[in-house]
Amino acid sequence: MxxxxxxxxxxxxxxxxxxxxxxxxxxxxxxxxxxxxxxxxxxxxxxxxxxxxxxxxxxxxxxxxxxxxxxxxxxxxxxxxxxxxxxxxxxxxxxxxxxxxxxxxxxxxxxxxxxxxEPLEGPGARHLVARARMALEDVFWRLGFEVASGPEVEDEWFNFEALNVPEHHPARAAQDSFYLDVDASPPLLLRTHTSPAQIRLMQRGTLPIYAVVPGRVYRRDTPDARHTPAFHQIEALVVDEGITFSHLKGTIEAFTTAYFGPGIHSRLRPAYFPFTEPSAEFEVTCTICGGAGCRTCSGTGWIELGGAGMVHARVLEAGGLDPGRVSGFAFGFGIDRLVQMRYGLADMRVLPENDLRLLVRTRGEV
Incomplete structure (x- = not known):
């Protein structure tokens, strides 16, 4: 160095x-x-x-x-x-x-x-999703975040209950999630999001927390142009004294311009998630038309990227923290969806297929 x-x-x-x-x-x-x-x-x-x-x-x-x-x-x-x-x-x-x-x-x-x-003809390269994940990790490292991880097999407490997801929520039904052992106590399943890592980070007992968690997640989605049963997410978690919604908004804007460039910005719309309150959907300037309006963004100039919000008090308590002393925010989105946007892919199902025509065409891109 x-x-x-x-x-x-x-x-x-x-x-x-x-x-x-x-x-x-x-x-x-x-x-x-x-x-x-x-x-x-x-x-x-x-x-x-x-x-x-x-x-x-x-x-x-x-x-x-x-x-x-x-x-x-x-x-x-x-x-x-x-x-x-x-x-x-x-x-x-x-x-x-x-x-x-x-x-x-x-x-x-x-x-x-x-x-x-025997080597294949021509140089090799990382997959589009792997390259996008590495680029995202680098952006968050430069913003002062650590890169954390968590297990892909979780129990219901970490995956749902600790995140304030009620028992009647559709995601907890067998037809929506991949359960591995329903007889275990609590039952085991393939994680449906990277959010269980939030609880594990809080339970370390080390504050403040400025972390980003990338990884593979699983849902019983019928494969189509925008969904696959296994895909990749990345989410950020900040927990410290005096954290406000303004910090969330500023961090999302800093990430957006750092990753997409200075011409792309973010905005927040009210939404609902059980693990955050208040909650918001965050959108970014359409990367196809630059905000002018096109078919991809339905003429709005914006594309929805992910969810965000202030960490719910019950989630802080589940992580062993006092919501009266600390606060935090979280936001996340799909890496595969980001790749689909960046490369203009009409169908997300091409990503796990290892089609050499796509991989060779994008091999030299970052």
């Missing part, structure tokens, strides 16, 4: 913090160069990029620094994260290649093994 903050013109608290992070990143890069197995790689990743890593701690501290130090530290954090992410991906690639060669040697009598090691 580059020079410390003091070397780049900053001073004060930022310099000491950045020196610590620089040493931590350098140590992680040295370990990654010789990593030998998956468990060691996972341990290095957690130590280097996990929520308690020096880099994450520094990222969360940016908002507490003097205004003149913030952009310098922001660049340091971004450069460090990019360097670590690149080194981790390179280490994963080395382990993949070693495992593949080991398997080929072990099964060399199998004629199908040659198909595994």
């Amino acid at each position: 580059g020079a410390s903050v003091r070397d780049q013109g900053g001073d004060g608290q930022g310099a000491a913090d950045t020196a610590l992070v620089t040493a931590s990143v350098q140590g992680a890069l040295e370990r990654l160069a010789t990593v030998a197995d998956r468990d060691e790689l996972a341990a290095i990743r957690e130590a280097a990029l996990g929520p308690q890593s020096p880099l994450a701690v520094l990222s969360r501290s940016i908002r507490n620094l003097d205004p003149e130090e913030r952009p310098v530290l922001g660049r340091v954090v971004a450069e460090a994260r990019a360097s670590l992410t690149s080194a981790i991906e390179a280490a994963e690639a080395r382990l993949d290649a070693a495992e593949l060669l080991e398997r080929a040697e072990r099964e060399r009598s199998d004629p199908s093994v040659g198909l595994l090691v």
